[in-house]
Structures are given as structure tokens and as C-alpha cells.
Amino acid sequence: MGKGYCVGVDLGGTNIKAGLLDDQARILCSFSVPTEVDKGNEVVVNNIVGAAERAIREAGVPRDEVVGIGIGSPGPLSHRQGMIINPGNLPSLKNTPIRRIMTERTGIRCTLENDANAAAWGEYWAGAGKGVTDLVMFTLGTGVGGGAIVNGRLIRGYFENGAELGHIIVNPGGRRCSCGQLGCVEAYSSAYFLARHAEDLIKAGQPSVLKQRMDAGQMLMAEHIVEAAKAGDEVANKVWHDACYYLAVATVTMQHVTNPERVVMAGGLIAAGDFLLEPIRRHFRELTWELLDDFPDIRFATLGNDAGFIGAAGCAWAAHETGDW
């Protein structure tokens, strides 16, 4: 395939991040604009189209060299139909055939991908997964998101809900997840749920330095847990242990399912640095088999919040190369 450019758009509940990249994943321009989700479908769609047009204009590249626009959006959505279905934090985009609209309004081909897949593709194309053909990514944010690339292709699944890795069951009958299941890795290892775990232990009477924050009516956050765990607080240490341990369990499961060369941890929680990565790696080695030496390299993502729009642009590249829009 010849050279060219792709636009990447990352839809969020608050902001739209967008940029224009070349075929080597070099960013020619990028910016963020408000989504204005409360202003209704037409305004939000105009903001998306506007962001794509602005990226092309700001980068100053010839329009006919822009081969595609990639959009990463919260799900549920259908890549096959190019349709945003019913994202919780973007209600005004319910049932929006965004791929068709974008192509009609811009004259440029468009592909739609769920945001977790797009971010995984971003790391695969331009970040911590560069040079790898088989990659797994866990995104540790409010929830636990996931993406899996097998032999250079995203797992999307028959129902288009593939790689919902946060809902791997790591402790059957365990803590309740937002999805309704018991014992999902998300219920232990997401920033939101690990803080709820600490609150539950403290409410059950376990002593903790975190209690004074709760008594003051403040919500516990993941960073409070990290801080308290580092200071030796038992509740915080238990909760943090479980977060790292169950992530390692899910990583062993992915080792045996897609057998990746590399597993990338992304999302807000990786700010904890070695305090997170070291125990994940240690638990992984304790938990995994000794039958074969097929251990993935576990490391942190490198693109931060830019993974979404970079990956969306990368998805457009992949669509351009495979013909699968």
C-alpha cells in the first residue's frame, strides 16, 4: 500500500480527542474538543465530523491522501454495521450509523471500533506492543477493559463483544461486578472496585487509616489505597494484593487462551508503577504452569490517553490495507 494519512477520533463522554497520523503512526496534529453530549445527537455528530475535518485542515495534508477515518467509541456498538448502539455515557449517540454519516459528510471511508479495542490497537501499532503479532491489553480504569490481537487481527467475536477481558471470572462466587457477574477481574482490579472493596472491609469492622476519610464522608479512591498500602495499612494491602493477584490470574488465563507474546497493562492505575507491575509479574510466575516456557512479557502501556485516537487512526489503516471497513 502506498503512503497516506488517517484520521483518528476517540469519542468520550466529555471530550472528543482527534488527530491525523501518517502510515508510520507519526502524529501530524492532535487536539481535544468538548463532546457536548447533553446537546443532542445532531450537535455531537457535528462535533465528530468537525473534529475530523479540523484534523485534516490543521495537518495541512492533501485531502485526497487521507485514506480513512477511524472512530473509537464506547460500546455496545457494531463494527460490522458501523453503528453505535447504546453507550452508557453517550446516550445522544444511541443507534447512530456513524460510519455511513461520516463517509457521506466527508467523502472519506470510515471504520468504527470499540474504544478498548482501538486503544489496544494503538499500543500494538505505535506503543508498548510494537513489533508483536499476538498481544493482550488490560486497561485498568474505572472498569477493566481489554483488547486482544491474534496473529495481527483484533478479536471482535461473533456478537461483537470479544475481548471483554474485565469479565473473565477469576473468583467464582466472589465480589459482585457492575455487569452482574460474581468474581470478575473487574470486581477486584478496577480503580472503582478496589476502592469499594476497601470500604466494605472497613465497614465490616477492619481497622484502617482509611476509615477517617470515610467518616468524613469522602469517597475512597484508588490512589488512597495505594498510598495506604505503601504505608503498611492492612486493609489497603489486602485489597491491593487481590487487585494484583486476580490480574495475574486473568493473565494466566489469557496466556493459555490466545498465548500472546506480550501483555500490556494500561489505564489510570498504572500510575502506581512498580508497586503494581512487580506483584502482577510475581503472582503470574507463581500461578502459571511449568510445563512450557511460554510466558508473555508483561509491561506497561506507553501511549497514555492518546492510545484511543492513535489506535482509531491505526484501525483505519488496517481497514485500508485489508479492505475490511
Next chain:
Amino acid sequence: MGKGYCVGVDLGGTNIKAGLLDDQARILCSFSVPTEVDKGNEVVVNNIVGAAERAIREAGVPRDEVVGIGIGSPGPLSHRQGMIINPGNLPSLKNTPIRRIMTERTGIRCTLENDANAAAWGEYWAGAGKGVTDLVMFTLGTGVGGGAIVNGRLIRGYFENGAELGHIIVNPGGRRCSCGQLGCVEAYSSAYFLARHAEDLIKAGQPSVLKQRMDAGQMLMAEHIVEAAKAGDEVANKVWHDACYYLAVATVTMQHVTNPERVVMAGGLIAAGDFLLEPIRRHFRELTWELLDDFPDIRFATLGNDAGFIGAAGCAWAAHETGDW
């Protein structure tokens, strides 16, 4: 692609099953010959080559219309290198470049696939997975094997140990598996380990009708557990419950990882019929989320012991069509 024929060869520790199939998965001939694993590498390799040649001869098709030979073998092996590495029950085939040897000896292209993947491909091509693009198979035999097809392609993995679904961890810290891990689905749901589970409970003092068999020095088998569970024996019921429950846990995990349309259960244990399938389906519905209605159809395999050579022939077809030998 035009019409043609493929040979499928399924290597086992005792017998080699082989057959010739056309492009519609119709079996023109099939048979079984002794592997003679104790007679050394040269004899076993001759038996494999001989089985392929016999299949072509017996089917009576023009040799130049045979487009490929597929071999399913116990692992570890390398599909990419066409090399059998170190299968436990086929020691005389250690480090055998079987793909190259077959092609040199027969003049026909050859592809090598691990036996669990080949069997899954067999069900996908000609059995319980026909018409589906995204399939997961669990093979419930002495161990728990697996295969996963995503968008019409087998998951092989970077280290070529993909879809080792028996080693999904369903109960961290639980029973010891043959692979060294604790709490694998194989440690609960394989014919071998569910019988060991019953023995352990009885040795620990739990009363059971199965004790007299143990006292007589006989080994418990999965069929004894099924029989006793049906008769209301508590130990047998506990063990059988765990086998079905943890299979359902692994199925929920696969629902969220590869998001298949269908999940096929295969292997000797499916002789238990609805006594196995009904609780797996029930536990699955109890365990899975209610967020989205993306539930796979869970059903039994239909090809029995023929899945291996049929799937091996199917792998040769797929290699012929994709060029990936």
C-alpha cells in the same frame, strides 16, 4: 478453489487414524492402523506415510487431485515449522520434521496441527460447528483439551500453545492440575481428575458407595462417578457438580474472550448426555452477565473419535485455500 481431495491423519499413542475426504468433507475412505510407537522413529514415520498412501489408494482418486495431507498430532509441536517437538505418548517422534518428510516422501503438500486444534477444526468444518464462524471447543477426555476458532481461523498463539483451554484457571488456589497449576478447569472437569477428586474426598472420610471399589484396589473411573451421582451418592454428586460448574465458569470466560456463537463439548465424558449438558447450561446462565444477550449455544460434538482425522484433512483444505501450510 477447484475441487480436490485431502488426506487426514490423526496420530495417537496406540493407533493412527487416517482417511481421504473431498472438499465437501465427504469421507471416501477411512481406517485405523497401529502406531507401533515402541518400534522407533523410522517405523512410526513409515506407518504415517503408509497410512496416507493407503488412503489415496483405497479411495481410488487420481493422485494429482490430492491437494494436501493434514496431520493432527499430540503437542508440543510447531505448526509454523511443521515439527513434532516432544509429545508425551509419542516419544519416538521427538523433534521430527514431519511436514518436510511427508512432502518429500509423497510429493504432496502437508500441514501439521496439534490434535486438539485439528479436532476443533473437524467439528467446525463438518460437525457440530458447521456454519459458524466463531467456535470454542472443550474436549473432555483424560485431560481437558481445547480449540478456538475466531472469524474462521484457529487461534494458534505466538508460542503456538494457544487454546490450551483446559488450563484456564477457574478456582485459584484450588486442586492441583497435571500441568502444575492450581485450580485449572482440567483439575475438576477431566475424566481423570474428577475421579481423583472423588477418591480424595473418600480418603478424607466422606461416606460414599464408591468406597468399596477403592477398598477392592480398583481405580475409580468417570463412569463410576456418573453412575453413583445418578444414584444419589453425595461425594459423586459434589464431584460431578464441580465438573459441570467449573466448565460453565470456563465457558463464561470464553464467552467474554473470543465471544463465540457456539461452544461444543467433545470427548469421552459427553457419553453422560443430558446429565452433563443440562447442568453446564444451567450454571452458565446463572454465572454469566445480564448486560448483553450474547450467550453462545452450548452443545455436544457430533464426530466422536473421527473429529481428529476429519479435522486434519480440513486443516489441509484450509492451508490449500489460504496458502498457509
